[in-house]
Amino acid sequence: MNLTESAAIDLSLGDIKALDQVIDREALTDLANSLFDLFSISLRIYSARGALLAQAQEEAAIHAFLRQSERASQALLEDIEGVSALIPEDEVAVYDEVTGARYQVIPLAYQGRPVGRCVLGPYLPAELSEVPKKLLKLDSALGREEILAALMEMPRVREGTIVEISNHVRCVLELLLFSNHRAFLTSEMHLASVRENYRELAQKTEKLQDAYDRLKELDKLKSNFLATISHELRTPLTSIIGYSEMLEAGLGGDLSPDQREFVETIHTKGDELLALISSLLDLSKLEQGVLRIHTEPTAPAALIERLADTFVPAAHKKSIDVQQKIEADLPKLRVDPVRFHQILSNLAENAIKFTPENGVVRFEAELGEMTQGEDDGGFGAVLLNIATPAVVFRISDTGPGIPSEALPRIFDAFYQVDGTSTREHGGTGLGLSIVKKLVDAHQGKVSVESTVGKGTQFRIAIPLSAESA
Amino acid sequence: MQIDFNARELTIKLVYYGPALSGKTTNLQAIHKLVGAESTGRLMTLETRDDRTLFFDLLPLSFASDSGVKIRFKLFTVPGQVIHNATRRLVLQGADGTAFIADSQKSETKANQDAFLNMRQNLKENGIDPKTHPLVVQFNKRDLPDIRSDEEIDRLAKAGKEPVFKAIALRGVGVLDTFFGLAKLSLENLEDQYALKSKFGIETNALLTQMRTKFGGRSGA
Numbered sequence: 001m002n003l004t005e006s007a008a009i010d011l012s013l014g015d016i017k018a019l020d021q022v023i024d025r026e027a028l029t030d031l032a033n034s035l036f037d038l039f040s041i042s043l044r045i046y047s048a049r050g051a052l053l054a055q056a057q058e059e060a061a062i063h064a065f066l067r068q069s070e071r072a073s074q075a076l077l078e079d080i081e082g083v084s085a086l087i088p089e090d091e092v093a094v095y096d097e098v099t100g101a102r103y104q105v106i107p108l109a110y111q112g113r114p115v116g117r118c119v120l121g122p123y124l125p126a127e128l129s130e131v132p133k134k135l136l137k138l139d140s141a142l143g144r145e146e147i148l149a150a151l152m153e154m155p156r157v158r159e160g161t162i163v164e165i166s167n168h169v170r171c172v173l174e175l176l177l178f179s180n181h182r183a184f185l186t187s188e189m190h191l192a193s194v195r196e197n198y199r200e201l202a203q204k205t206e207k208l209q210d211a212y213d214r215l216k217e218l219d220k221l222k223s224n225f226l227a228t229i230s231h232e233l234r235t236p237l238t239s240i241i242g243y244s245e246m247l248e249a250g251l252g253g254d255l256s257p258d259q260r261e262f263v264e265t266i267h268t269k270g271d272e273l274l275a276l277i278s279s280l281l282d283l284s285k286l287e288q289g290v291l292r293i294h295t296e297p298t299a300p301a302a303l304i305e306r307l308a309d310t311f312v313p314a315a316h317k318k319s320i321d322v323q324q325k326i327e328a329d330l331p332k333l334r335v336d337p338v339r340f341h342q343i344l345s346n347l348a349e350n351a352i353k354f355t356p357e358n359g360v361v362r363f364e365a366e367l368g369e370m371t372q373g374e375d376d377g378g379f380g381a382v383l384l385n386i387a388t389p390a391v392v393f394r395i396s397d398t399g400p401g402i403p404s405e406a407l408p409r410i411f412d413a414f415y416q417v418d419g420t421s422t423r424e425h426g427g428t429g430l431g432l433s434i435v436k437k438l439v440d441a442h443q444g445k446v447s448v449e450s451t452v453g454k455g456t457q458f459r460i461a462i463p464l465s466a467e468s469a
Numbered sequence: 470m471q472i473d474f475n476a477r478e479l480t481i482k483l484v485y486y487g488p489a490l491s492g493k494t495t496n497l498q499a500i501h502k503l504v505g506a507e508s509t510g511r512l513m514t515l516e517t518r519d520d521r522t523l524f525f526d527l528l529p530l531s532f533a534s535d536s537g538v539k540i541r542f543k544l545f546t547v548p549g550q551v552i553h554n555a556t557r558r559l560v561l562q563g564a565d566g567t568a569f570i571a572d573s574q575k576s577e578t579k580a581n582q583d584a585f586l587n588m589r590q591n592l593k594e595n596g597i598d599p600k601t602h603p604l605v606v607q608f609n610k611r612d613l614p615d616i617r618s619d620e621e622i623d624r625l626a627k628a629g630k631e632p633v634f635k636a637i638a639l640r641g642v643g644v645l646d647t648f649f650g651l652a653k654l655s656l657e658n659l660e661d662q663y664a665l666k667s668k669f670g671i672e673t674n675a676l677l678t679q680m681r682t683k684f685g686g687r688s689g690a
Contacts, residue, residue: 013471013482013543013563014513014527111510112531112541113478178511186515189524189556196555 014185018047019108019116019173022180028054031172039165040155044119045173050084053116060122061153062099065146069139072098083119092166097122100132101154104166110177118173120166124151126158223284230281234274241270279430282342283413286437293339293441297332300365300391307344307363311352319357327366333391334465335442343438346431347395347458354399354456361397368392370445370461389464390444396457402450410448411436470565470659472669479669480541481659482563483651487570488577488584489549492609495638496570497528497544500648503641504684508532523548525560532683536670540680542652549584558591566603566655567592568647569631570638573608573616603654607634607647645684653677 016022032043033056042057066072079097086093088107095103103121107114131148157165244267246252248260255263285291304326315322344363351361369387402410406417413433435458439446442462450456471480485493494514501512508530515524530542545564547557561567569588571581592599606629608622619635626633632650636643656665656673665671 013480014545015471015480015543111529111543112539178513182513182515185513185527186524189515189559192559193524193553193555196559200555 014181015113016110016115016177016181016184017113018049019045019110019177020047020051020053022184023173023176025053027176029056031169031176032056035165035169039123039157041120041123041157041165043169045116046119047116048114060101060150062101062147062150065150066099066138066142069142072138072142075138083121087117089114092163095121098132098138099135099151099154100124100128101151102162104162106166106170108170108173108177110174110181115177118166118169120162120169122154123157123162124154125162126156128156223287226280226284227288230277230284233277234281237270237274237277241267241274244270276430279434282434283430283437286434286441287413291441293336295334295336295442298335298337298340299332300330300393301326303335303337303340303344304363304365304393306341307348310341310345311348311361315352315361318352318355318359320352320355321358321360323360323362325362325364325366330365330367330391331464333462335462339438340442343435343460344393344395346435347460350431351395351397351399351456355397356399359398362394364392364394364396366392366394368461370463390461391464393460393462394457395460396455398455401452401454401456402448403452404450407448407450411446470563470663472663474668476539477537477669478539478541479665479671480543481565481652481655482543482545483648483655484561484564484567485544485546485570486557486561486567486584486588487547487549488572488580489551491549491570491572491577491581491584492636492638493546493549493570494526496568496607496609496636496644496647497526497546499638499641499644500530500544501528503645504530508684523553524556530684532680534671534676534679538669538671540671540676544648551583554587554591557587558594561588561591561595561597564592564595564597564602565659566605566651568651569604569606571606571608573610573622573635574613575615575617578617601658603651603658605632605634605647605651605654607636607643609636609638609643611635611642612637612640648684649677649681652680 019028028045032045032054035041035043036056036058040058042055044055044057045053047053063076066076075098079095083095083097083103083105086095086103086105088105090107090109092107093105095105097103099122101122101124103119106118106120108116108118131144131151135147135151136144244263247255247263248267282291304324308322308324312322348361348363355361368390370390370392371387402417409415410417411432414429415433416429436446439460439462444460444462446458446460448456448458470482472478473480485496487493497512501509510529510531513527515526525548526544526546528544530544531539533539545560547553547560567588569585571577571585589599592602606626608617610616622633622635632654634643634647634650636647638644653673656671656676659665660671660673665673
C-alpha cells in the first residue's frame, strides 16, 4: 500500500482518487509480468494523472527493424504519442499503428470514478491477412521480406481472445483495487475507532478526575470540621463533667438520693460523650497524619493485664468469663502504651458488647510472626511474604460473628455491620477504624477471622524491634 | 458532500442508521441487486462477524445526469450494536442525509427509540443540526407478525415531519422508495445550501426522474 499518499484518501466518503493510492507498484508489475509470460503481449498501467505505474514489455522485432529508417522511426514515434493520447472514457479503445499491430486501451474505473488505464499491446490481430500497404510504403529501402519476417514474430491474437484478455486484466485490477481499498478502509477505521474511543475515555477520565478532586477537597474540609467541632465540644463538656463531679463530691451541699442519681447519670453520660468526641478527634488526627505516637519499651504482659483490669468488671456484669493467656518471657515491644491500650480497649469493648451472657472473651499474647504486604492471592509471595518475628495479640469472643461480605469493610470509618436504626448495639462505627490506623502507625498488622454464630477473633501483630529481637 | 467542478462530479453521502438487526445491510444488499450493474460497484462490507456489521457497509452508486454532471452516491450503514458508538459517530461524519431503518416489530419499539436518540446525539456531535438534516424513516420487516399496524404508523407519521416508508428489505420491497425519498430530501437540501441549479444546471426533480429511470429498472418486487 502506498502510505505516502494515504492521507489523500477521504475516510468519511471512503473514496480513492487514484490507482496507486491503494495498490503498490510492485504488485502491478507482477501482474504485468505474469500476463507477458502467458501471452507475450506487453502491458502498461497508467494512473489517472498519466503516470506510468508498471509495465512489462519487450521491444517488438518489427519496431527494432523499422528504427533503421528515419522516416519509419518518425512514424513509430507518432504512433507512440497516439496511443498515449488515447484516454477512453467508459469503453475499451483500440489503436492501430502503422505496422498493422494493434493496442487495446482499457479504462479503469472505481466506484464511478476513472482511476487509470491499461495499454495492452502491440499484438497482431489474427484476422490481419496481409502486410498493410502503408507499412511497405514507409521507406522503400526496407525490404518487404524482412518486414514480413519481423512482423511475423509479433504475437498474433484473435479479436475474441484479446477482448477476453482485456476483460480479465480489467477484472483483476478492479478486484485488487476493491480488496485493497477494503483492507485500507478497515485499518483506517480501526485506527479511527481506537482514537475516537480514546478521546471519549479521556473525556470521561477528566470528568472523573474533577469529581475526585472535588471529593478530596470536601473530605479534607470534613476532617478539619471534625477536628474543630470536637475541640469546641470538649470545652463546655469539661465544665459539665467537672461541675457534676463537684456536685457528687458534695461541694454544693448535700444531695438527696434522687439528686445524686441524676447527677451521677449526668457524669457518666458526660464521660461517654467525651470518649466519643475524643475518638472523633483521634480519627481526624489519624486521617490527617498528625497524631503523635510516643513509643517506649513495653511488656506485652503488662498491656494484657491492664486490659483485663479495665474490662473484667464490665464482663462480670454480663456473666462473661474473661480468660487470659500470656506466653512467658515475651520480649518488650516499642509501642505507645496509651495508644496501644486504646487499640486493645476498643477491641475488648466490642468483644464484651457483642458476647451474650455466659459467653467467653479471651485476651492472649504470644510470640509469632507477621508478613509485610497485602494478601494478593500469592502475587509476589516469594518476595513479599517473608515472615518477621512479632508479638501477636488476640482478642476473641463468642458473639454472633461477622458475615463474610461485611469483613472487608469493618475497618472503614463509620461503617457498622448492622447499620439499621433499630440495631441492638450502640456505637459510632469509629472504633475499628481507629484501631486499624493506630496499628498501622505502629507498623503492625490487624486482621480478623469470624464465623457467624460462633464468634470473632481479632489478631494484632506488632513487629519486634531490632533491640528486642 | 463533495463537489468537483473540474470533473463536473457530485458525491453525496447517505447513511443508513438504526438499531441492531433492523435491516440496514439488507437494504443496501437489496439496492445492489435492484440497481443495474452499470450504476453500482461492489457492495463493500467491512469486518463482519456472525453476519453483524462491525464497521460499515459501503455501496457506491453513480450515474451521469442529462446535464453531463456525474452524480455519485455513497451509501453507508452503521453498526447497530450499542457498543460500536465510536464507529457510528465516525461513519456519520459528513453525511448529507440519513435513512433511519426501524424494526416494525412492537417488541423493538424501545430499541428503535434508543437508536434514534443515539443518532440525534451523534449528529450533534458531528456538528450536524438534526432539525435541518435530511432524514427519512423506514419501517422494515412489514411481513413479520406482531408489528405496529399501517394505520398506527400513518397516524404517527402525520405528527412528524420526516417522510415515512414501509419496507420488506429482504424481498426488496420499499427499499428503492426509501432511497429515492432520501435522495430527494438530500438533493433539495444541497440545492438550498449550494445552489446546484445555477452552478451545475442540476434540477432536482429532473434528476430524480432520471435516477428513477436508471436505477429503478429492476424494481417492482
